[in-house]
Amino acid sequence: MTRLRLVLLCLLLPPLGLAGWLWWTMLSPFTYDRPEHLPAIDEGPHEVFVYGTLRFAAVRWVVMGRASESEPALLEGFRREGLDLAEAPGERVDGQVIEVSSRELARLDRYERLGIRYERVRLELEDGREAWVYRRLADASALLLQ
Incomplete structure (x- = not known):
């Protein structure tokens, strides 16, 4: 050679x-098989608050097929705890907000293993906007401790 x-x-x-x-x-x-009990995804656009690996444009490009623009955002009343957010009055999490289509949201759901590892909830950001936020499921966190 x-x-x-x-x-x-x-x-x-x-x-x-x-x-x-x-x-x-x-x-x-x-x-990944999307659990049947999860509701259908509404038409977009959707705003998603990202605070982990999805903050990086390269990761978003791999996951969604495009890097997407992002803007800085804060989530008050929480702190990062490993791969999750924990409620913490007086604290806040720095992150970014991205706007995605319904198809891209489905790709994010697959990446986060919605219904298996994470749930997607609407939370109010510091600026008053609401955005989807991925939170670790209690059962998924317990599996990590075993």
């Missing part, structure tokens, strides 16, 4: 491996 081929293989293998892992674990429609 030539040196150039070896260098190219070393450069391409990690991103391809990461992309494959993301596809199979979080993005694949084959590894």
Whole structure:
């Protein structure tokens, strides 16, 4: 194997491996069945408050198919606790608001494993707007502790 081929293989293998892992674990429609008890998604646009990995445009591009514009936002009365938000009077969480279509919201639901790991709730932001926020399900948090 030539040196150039070896260098190219070393450069391409990690991103391809990461992309494959993301596809199979979080993005694949084959590894997530939307629970039947969840209500249908209303037509968009929808505003979503993001406070974790979805703050990064590259992650949004992979998950939704576009990076989408975002704007800074604050969620009062909560603090970040690992992958979740905990109610905490007097505290606030820095995040961003993104506007998405109903199709993109369905992709975010799949990424967050709505109904399995997270629930999506409407919360009021500091500026008075309401936005969807993903909150960890109690059962999903208990599984992490086992």
